[in-house]
Amino acid sequence: MFAFCTDPGTLDGLAWFACYLTTGKHLAFYGAFGTVLLLLAITAPAALLLGFGGAVAARSRIPPVSWIGKAYIAIVRGVPDIAFFLFFVIALDQGFEWIRHKIRCPDWDQPIRQGSDFIVCAEAKLPLSTAPQWVHETYGFLVAVLTFAIVFGAFAANVLYGAMRAVPRAQVETAEAYGLTRSQTFRRIIVPQMWVYALPGLSNLWMVLIKATPLLFLLGVEDIVYWARDLGGTKTPQFTDYPHGDWRMWYFLALLVFYLAFTKLSETVLDRLMTRLTRGQATLAGEAQRKAGA
Amino acid sequence: MKTLMMTGAALALTASAAFAQDVIRMGTEGAYPPYNYIDDNGELAGFEIELGNELCARAELTCEWVSNDWDSIIPNLVSSNYDTIMAGMSITDERDEVIDFTQNYYPPTESAYVGASEEADFEGGVVAAQTATIQAAHVAEGGAALIEFATPEETVAAVRNGEADAVFADYDFLKPIVDASGGELMFVGDPVPLGGGIGMGLRESDTELKETFDTIIGEMKEDGTLNEMLVKWFGEEITTY
Structure with a gap:
């Protein structure tokens, strides 16, 4: 990085650290913070969308649709995250490849499962084995996002399902008295009012999601915990220009500060959002706001 | 314009890869x-x-x-x-x-025990090894209590912080670590030939x-x-x- 870094063995103090903290490996570590933030930015809305779909399905008056919604919530919430992450990603990837295989290679005569091997034709590989490395990494990242969204979507579905039922019955009755249909009531009365009931549950989920990001490495994405573990590990002079002892404590301390700062920021934003959503609602807090303003 | 260039670059990459x-x-x-x-x-x-x-x-x-x-x-x-x-x-x-x-x-090489002192009890004490390795399987068969870690680095750290009496791993992985430890870590017992x-x-x-x-x-x-x-x-x- 800097010109004086050519021979790190001769450096000490600040200059050594300046060089050490700007190695390619450290830059990858800093980049991984971006990966984590990007994952959160995509996963949160995706999980909310899945959750909304799940909640609507679970509420449906058509029994099969309602069963699907309820089964999704029950199964995903009931399976330990780690088991889900380890099993699901490989299964999901194989599922995609199997579908592509059926479409692209209808003449294939060999079995797809040979012993423990899973073999599809080269054109059905996802991504193609000829694809450049960044395509593989992006694909891995998207599978991770999808997995996170499905897991957290199930929890969000349960929160939203409860929130929809928490909207005061009087509101719905009034809507019915005005002659609104069931779907109009849902769109104009229930959905706008449910958020204030959903937010405490959803904010919990957001916090858990932030803390669950280290699971990324299980999915093959090199996240901040992976780099911290590798960078902090004891480095012997034979394999690096910057030998040092076991520094994992310091790296994990940095992660701790990052996560604490991030959750603190989230809390502040969520508090403001709660105040905003409470305005004009038929809840205790909404009533208090109205009186304070009057 | 930037998106256009990115798409162009992506296309060029996929095209060249397809011919490789x-x-x-x-x-x-x-x-x-x-x-x-x-x-x-x-x-x-x-x-x-x-x-x-x-x-x-x-x-x-x-x-x-x-x-x-x-x-x-x-x-x-x-x-x-x-x-x-x-x-x-x-x-x-x-x-x-x-x-x-x-x-x-x-x-085929030898696996070895490394401890923090000459008296480290690698036969009846607690021995660290990486999960799903031949070394972990070997320790599990013997009389020592096995403590498993996901990465090789953690197995050595367990000895340094006293969590384990010894670590059992490939000799050639442990050697540079012992050399660089300045006497803090040392080989104990005889090497064990394992695997093919x-x-x-x-x-x-x-x-x-x-x-x-x-x-x-x-x-x-x-x-x-x-x-x-x-x-x-x-x-x-x-x-x-």
């Missing part, structure tokens, strides 16, 4: 120096990376390295997410039932690729290039072919 010959994706762990590790630049390096690149060059194949967590390294191979494993993986009967191995490119050497793991159905690499490893043993690499990475006292 098949790419062999090589899986490794990237956490087991000197076999494989990540260097200061964040790139994979080590004995197996150098050897793998040479094997690919001789076979005239395009190879791409992938790092993968040790725990899921075999499931991802059989699921075709990459095509080979070169990760200091010893050839054992249990693994041979699930995947295939080439002939070994690293001779280290080979490249491939899917059982991938016989053609296995033949290719098997032949080239044989050639490299004969012309002495493999020995040179072994000495370069593991020092003069390594067993050569």
